[in-house]
Amino acid sequence: ASVKKRLDQLTSIQFVIKLNENSKYFDCLLERFPNIKNSTSYTINEIDKISNHIHNLIKENIAPVKGLVLTGGKSTRMGRDKSELVYYKKSQKEHVKELLENNNLETFYSVQASSEKENEIHDIFLNLGPFGGVCSAFQKDPNSAWLVMATDVPFVNNELIQLLLQKRNPSKIATTVKGKNKEFPEPLITIYEPKAYGKLLAYLAQGYSCPRKMLINSDVEIIEVDDNLIRNINTPEEFEQVKKELNS
Structure with a gap:
């Protein structure tokens, strides 16, 4: 019956x-x-x-993964666009894009002002920073997962990208990394599953535009990594110090 x-x-x-x-x-x-x-x-x-x-x-039925390189931030403390800094003989945004493409990911730049290039996703969620970039990527393709990468983490390497892809848990909202000595996950080195889009929009409707807040309060897969691998570089002094470390 x-x-x-x-x-x-x-x-x-x-x-x-x-x-x-x-x-x-x-x-x-x-x-x-x-x-x-x-x-x-x-x-x-x-x-x-x-x-x-x-x-x-x-x-x-697992969604394919695409890459998203976040560019065009205000970089107030650095005084210039951090995505254009050169650590590895090319701009950091190009370096990060290559890292993702070397892992067979179709990769796009998240940009604020569109130049109508095929490899760019214009930010249509204005003045929301990375949160708006991620939502704009989902609006372009809501059926893909997005591996989102910042450009101010120059120690991220191919091994970390591969680890993130290998440990991906598509049954969760997202798969993210966290420094072993850090309290919270890093939202800008994260694979966001398609189901994360609705969650992000729900937070936006409540007035929140912090992707970390969404991750902290959601069912996510967390991968612990060495703190130095995900070190943020935010000032000219830190930039010069990193260049010395990389050249030593």
């Missing part, structure tokens, strides 16, 4: 679980889905087979 009541809700039968091999299909099912007998079926005791089938279905 419960199945009969819900026939209209059965829109995509992936497989059937029977009580035992001799269990018969209900007449209402056969009438509505004449080919149901050709569907993959398991008995209720075949736990491993059922689990593997579900696992494979989830893998098939």
